[in-house]
Amino acid sequence: MLKIGHRGASGVAPENSKAAFLKAIEFGLDMVELDIQLTKDNNLIVFHDYDLKRITGLDRKVGEMTLAELKKLDIGSCFSKEFSDERILTLAEVIDLLRGKLKINIEIKINQQKSDVIIESLFDILEEQEYEDDVIISSFDHRILKVIKRKKPSLKTAVLIGAIVMEPIRLIQEASADGIHPHYLTISKELVEELKDYGYFINTWTVNSKEEVDRLVEIGVDGIMSDYPMLITKAVKR
Numbered sequence: 152m153l154k155i156g157h158r159g160a161s162g163v164a165p166e167n168s169k170a171a172f173l174k175a176i177e178f179g180l181d182m183v184e185l186d187i188q189l190t191k192d193n194n195l196i197v198f199h200d201y202d203l204k205r206i207t208g209l210d211r212k213v214g215e216m217t218l219a220e221l222k223k224l225d226i227g228s229c230f231s232k233e234f235s236d237e238r239i240l241t242l243a244e245v246i247d248l249l250r251g252k253l254k255i256n257i258e259i260k261i262n263q264q265k266s267d268v269i270i271e272s273l274f275d276i277l278e279e280q281e282y283e284d285d286v287i288i289s290s291f292d293h294r295i296l297k298v299i300k301r302k303k304p305s306l307k308t309a310v311l312i313g314a315i316v317m318e319p320i321r322l323i324q325e326a327s328a329d330g331i332h333p334h335y336l337t338i339s340k341e342l343v344e345e346l347k348d349y350g351y352f353i354n355t356w357t358v359n360s361k362e363e364v365d366r367l368v369e370i371g372v373d374g375i376m377s378d379y380p381m382l383i384t385k386a387v388k389r
C-alpha cells in the first residue's frame with residue numbers, strides 16, 4: 152500500500168514546501184501529493200490555492216504573477232517563523248529534490264483557459280526529467296485527464312472526486328483513467344472490491360485520524376494520503 156504525504160508532509164512543515172518534501176523522504180514514504188498551477192509567464196509551480204492570501208498574506212492571484220515575482224514570497228512563516236526561508240518551488244525543482252526517493256502524485260488545479268499550456272509544459276518537464284514512470288496525474292477536471300491520456304497513454308492518471316458518486320466506474324472510463332482518488336469518507340469495502348474487480352487502483356485523501364487510517368488499510372485501498380503520514384507508517388507496520 153502506498154504511503155502518500157499530502158502536499159509533502161504538510162502537518163509537520165509548510166505545505167508544498169521543500170521542508171515538507173524532505174520530511175516525506177525522512178518518514179520513508181512511497182509518494183507525495185502536490186498541486187500544480189501555471190504562473191503568468193507559463194511556468195508550472197507547486198502551490199495549492201488560486202490566490203496567495205492564506206499562505207503569503209499577499210492579495211494577488213497566482214496566475215497574475217511571474218515566477219520571478221512569486222519566488223520572492225515567503226511561504227513558510229504562515230506555518231511557523233522557523234520556515235521563513237521557504238520559497239515557492241517549480242515542479243522541476245521538486246522532481247530534482249525527490250529523484251530516486253519518492254514517486255509523485257501531481258494534482259493539476261483547474262484552469263480552463265490554459266489547459267493546453269499546462270499539458271504541454273507538464274509533458275516537457277516529465278520528459279526532460281525522465282520522471283514519466285514515477286507519477287500519477289490527477290485532477291478534479293476529468294476532461295484534462297482524458298486529453299492527457301489520449302496524447303500520452305503511458306502516463307498513469309486518476310480521477311479526483313470529492314463527493315459520493317453513483318457510477319465511479321463510468322467516471323473512470325469516461326476519462327480513460329487508470330484509477331480513482333476519492334475523499335476517504337466516500338469509501339466503502341464494496342467500492343474497493345468493485346474497483347479491484349475492474350482492475351482500477353484507489354488512493355484516498357486526506358486521512359488524518361488513526362481510526363480512519365486503520366479502517367482504510369483493513370478494506371484494502373491501494374494508497375492513503377495524509378498530512379501526518381507517520382500515521383500510515385505506524386498502521387502498516389502493525
Ligand code: G3P
Binds near residue numbers: 184199289311332357
Ligand atoms: O489530491 C487530493 C487532494 O489534495 C484534493 O484536494 O484541496 O487538498 O487539493 P485539495
Ligand code: CA
Binds near residue numbers: 184185186
Ligand atoms: Ca491537492
